[in-house]
Amino acid sequence: AQSVTQPDIHxxxxxxxxxxxxxxxxYGATPYLFWYVQSPGQGLQLLxxxxxxxxxxxxxxxxxxxxKRSQSxxxxxxxxxxWSDAAEYFCAVGYTGRRALTFGSGTRLQVQP
Amino acid sequence: DTEVTQTPKHxxxxxxxxxxxxxxxxxxxxAMYWYKQKAKKPPELMFVYSYEKLSINESVPxxxxxxxxxxxxxxxxxxxxxxxxxxxxxxxxxxxGQGEETQYFGPGTRLLVL
Numbered sequence: 001a002q003s004v005t006q007p008d009i010h011x012x013x014x015x016x017x018x019x020x021x022x023x024x025x026x027y028g029a030t031p032y033l034f035w036y037v038q039s040p041g042q043g044l045q046l047l048x049x050x051x052x053x054x055x056x057x058x059x060x061x062x063x064x065x066x067x068k069r070s071q072s073x074x075x076x077x078x079x080x081x082x083w084s085d086a087a088e089y090f091c092a093v094g095y096t097g098r099r100a101l102t103f104g105s106g107t108r109l110q111v112q113p
Numbered sequence: 114d115t116e117v118t119q120t121p122k123h124x125x126x127x128x129x130x131x132x133x134x135x136x137x138x139x140x141x142x143x144a145m146y147w148y149k150q151k152a153k154k155p156p157e158l159m160f161v162y163s164y165e166k167l168s169i170n171e172s173v174p175x176x177x178x179x180x181x182x183x184x185x186x187x188x189x190x191x192x193x194x195x196x197x198x199x200x201x202x203x204x205x206x207x208x209x210g211q212g213e214e215t216q217y218f219g220p221g222t223r224l225l226v227l
Contacts, residue, residue, distance in 0.1 A: 032214075034215070034216075036218070041201070041221075041223065042220055042221065043117075043119075043203055043218040043219050043220040043221045044156070044203065044205075044218040045218070046215065046216075046217065046218075049215055090155055090156075094214065094216075099144060099146070099161045099163065099168065099169060099207070099209070099214070100158045100161065100169060100171075101158070101216060103155035103156055104155065105154070105155055106153075106154075106155055
């Protein structure tokens with residue numbers, strides 16, 4: 001069965017510092033990969049997605065992610081974090097033929113002033 | 114426009130009540146989803162409708178009854194819920210049939226069962 005691992009439950013960074021959130025998946029075929037962000041009590045907002053092609057994808061709010069097939073990873077990065085980036089971040093995996101997404105357990109990001 | 118709307122935003126109900134959650138999208142998407150999300154957990158898939166037909170039911174108790182009256186609307190009817198059903202209920206939609214589907218989520222309905 002496919003699975004998604006976000007090894008960091010909680011990360012704290014200072015405002016202006018760089019950020020990397022980790023995501024690893026296990027699945028035989030090439031998955032579709034997503035990062036979503038969720039502010040407290042809100043729905044999920046799509047940050048970016050990877051289906052095929054260029055392995056470095058750009059998203060909204062200055063985020064980017066890189067698909068590394070050899071490492072089964074899809075890590076999310078941002079060069080300079082803003083206080084408004086504090087939220088819960090979910091990595092999700094999908095694949096052709098099944099509508100359901102498999103979500104990681106999430107990483108809560110705190111931003112220190 | 115990638116907007117999915119959900120009403121109500123908040124709902125409090127007793128265990129004997131009957132209520133409904135509503136979800137709407139006007140993006141022409143033909144797949145719609147209900148997810149349940151408990152605090153500090155990822156969303157868990159409940160139901161999937163594809164072209165207005167139920168295609169996935171993730172063994173959800175019968176006290177949750179989904180309905181897709183047309184391609185833009187998705188309802189979730191609630192009856193005789195338990196306190197453990199208190200959660201954030203998220204609706205999502207996607208454009209099926211192209212292999213690469215992106216799900217867009219609504220803001221959710223916060224449900225409290227007393």
